[in-house]
Amino acid sequence: MKTTDDLTALAREALDALGVDRDRWCADDGAVRARSPLTDADLCGVRAHTAAEVTDAIARADQAFRVWRTTPAPVRGALVKRLGELIGEHAEQLATLVTIEAGKIHTEALGEVQEMVDICDFAVGLSRQLYGRTMPSERVGHRLQETWQPIGVVGVISAFNFPVAVWSWNTAIALVCGDTVVWKPSEQTSLCALGCDALLRRAIAETGAPASVHELVVCGREAGAALVDDPRVALVSATGSTRMGREVGPRVAARFGRSLLELGGNNAVIVTPSAHLDQAVASIVFGAAGTAGQRCTSTRRLLVHRSVADEVIGRVARAFDSLPAGDPFADGVLLGPLINASAFDAMQDALAAARAQGGDVVTGGERIDAGMGGHWVRPALVRMPAQEGVVLHETFAPILYALVYDDFDEALALHNAVPQGLSSGLFSNDVREAETYLGPEGADTGIANVNAGTSGAEIGGAFGGEKETGGGRESGSDAWRAYMRRATNTINYSGSVQLAQGVDFG
Numbered sequence: 317m318k319t320t321d322d323l324t325a326l327a328r329e330a331l332d333a334l335g336v337d338r339d340r341w342c343a344d345d346g347a348v349r350a351r352s353p354l355t356d357a358d359l360c361g362v363r364a365h366t367a368a369e370v371t372d373a374i375a376r377a378d379q380a381f382r383v384w385r386t387t388p389a390p391v392r393g394a395l396v397k398r399l400g401e402l403i404g405e406h407a408e409q410l411a412t413l414v415t416i417e418a419g420k421i422h423t424e425a426l427g428e429v430q431e432m433v434d435i436c437d438f439a440v441g442l443s444r445q446l447y448g449r450t451m452p453s454e455r456v457g458h459r460l461q462e463t464w465q466p467i468g469v470v471g472v473i474s475a476f477n478f479p480v481a482v483w484s485w486n487t488a489i490a491l492v493c494g495d496t497v498v499w500k501p502s503e504q505t506s507l508c509a510l511g512c513d514a515l516l517r518r519a520i521a522e523t524g525a526p527a528s529v530h531e532l533v534v535c536g537r538e539a540g541a542a543l544v545d546d547p548r549v550a551l552v553s554a555t556g557s558t559r560m561g562r563e564v565g566p567r568v569a570a571r572f573g574r575s576l577l578e579l580g581g582n583n584a585v586i587v588t589p590s591a592h593l594d595q596a597v598a599s600i601v602f603g604a605a606g607t608a609g610q611r612c613t614s615t616r617r618l619l620v621h622r623s624v625a626d627e628v629i630g631r632v633a634r635a636f637d638s639l640p641a642g643d644p645f646a647d648g649v650l651l652g653p654l655i656n657a658s659a660f661d662a663m664q665d666a667l668a669a670a671r672a673q674g675g676d677v678v679t680g681g682e683r684i685d686a687g688m689g690g691h692w693v694r695p696a697l698v699r700m701p702a703q704e705g706v707v708l709h710e711t712f713a714p715i716l717y718a719l720v721y722d723d724f725d726e727a728l729a730l731h732n733a734v735p736q737g738l739s740s741g742l743f744s745n746d747v748r749e750a751e752t753y754l755g756p757e758g759a760d761t762g763i764a765n766v767n768a769g770t771s772g773a774e775i776g777g778a779f780g781g782e783k784e785t786g787g788g789r790e791s792g793s794d795a796w797r798a799y800m801r802r803a804t805n806t807i808n809y810s811g812s813v814q815l816a817q818g819v820d821f822g
Contacts, residue, residue: 353419373531380528393443400436439488457810466494468550471543479505577786581738583770584617591743599769609714653690663713738781
């Protein structure tokens with residue numbers, strides 16, 4: 317098992333390999349404390365930006381935007397292409413930092429880094445496909461078209477659980493769209509941010525892009541408020557809790573800025589009588605226990621038909637009991653720790669509330685001694701008599717609430733009767749159930765899967781959800797439009813003045 321000294325040495329090696337200037341960023345008295353949930357101990361201090369320095373960074377990004385917006389999009393794509401190459405070359409070092417700071421098992425950390433490479437590939441192609449439309453005009457000798465233009469400075473606020481991928485989703489797309497980026501990472505994963513920024517700094521230098529197309533600000537909530545309130549920040553893309561979104565959204569809207577919010581999830585899997593149970597159980601276990609239940613897409617509710625309920629619940633419970641916990645760098649380990657003691661306390665409070673509401677804890681919930689000092693827990697499976705109270709709220713921990721249903725309409729009603737609307741999964745081999753679930757009366761989530769779980773989205777599709785999840789969309793499909801402004805253009809080549817709708821202003 318690794319000690320805090322071991323993890324500190326690994327982090328230093330990774331930072332040096334990534335080109336981070338540790339003399340500039342790391343200091344014993346740094347206001348931000350880099351720590352590892354593996355040992356629940358500090359690794360080092362990191363220099364924090366003041367509110368004034370955040371404002372200065374926004375000003376630099378705003379000036380860089382004046383140049384970057386007129387740079388041809390394929391040239392902008394060359395920067396992102398080089399970034400993707402550098403990420404691929406340093407995947408092991410980035411994944412090491414993700415494991416150390418976020419506590420992910422190393423295969424999950426490597427998977428997160430691969431998402432970064434994939435989104436860079438996607439964005440490079442997009443740099444030649446920022447298409448508008450041409451529309452027929454009602455006037456002779458006129459043409460209508462729409463064009464998409466860069467929007468300005470994009471503020472990115474990211475969370476600890478995906479410390480590198482979510483940044484890349486926003487940054488790769490924003491850069492090819494002609495925007496500049498100011499990034500405030502989670503204070504809990506500042507070393508991951510330093511590594512990403514160092515690689516992008518190198519790509520900027522190698523491709524000749526303006527130095528301030530990207531600015532990293534490591535700071536707390538108060539200093540980071542400038543990203544939310546500064547009118548030069550055209551779009552704030554924020555990932556975090558619904559509580560955070562309730563603060564950020566209105567403040568950005570008050571100054572008529574744009575916000576892209578990726579907030580809480582309360583994701584359900586429906587298991588029907590026709591489901592392939594091996595497929596369903598494997599997906600449920602990963603969805604509920606992967607990343608120790610600390611994904612916005614984690615499976616938190618299991619809605620299972622009465623005819624298969626005992627079998628499915630029993631199999632999931634046995635899987636939870638057998639998941640190996642320990643050093644996330646070790647082969648075969650599948651459970652990492654919760655991010656901190658507060659997360660553990662929140663899990664215990666939620667389990668106590670579930671019991672008080674008549675829930676039966678089938679298995680799990682207890683702390684595991686993984687030999688490293690962090691807060692490891694056995695994933696909890698709780699059979700609930702009704703979907704109310706604690707089940708309606710997201711607890712960022714590995715708790716799976718199981719509810720039994722009798723007919724498909726009841727399952728859909730349960731599925732949709734929560735405030736959140738991010739991700740969902742249906743396991744069924746009944747085509748009518750599948751089509752209903754994907755239709756207008758079906759799942760009300762931004763991501764709806766058939767015979768696939770709630771976690772593990774690909775970058776090719778737009779990522780995001782509805783209701784209290786915030787309504788934002790990141791990553792693939794046409795999510796790029798959130799980072800640009802639309803202009804409708806009329807071109808009159810007729811040689812005369814013609815007013816629309818036949819108006820005569822004679």
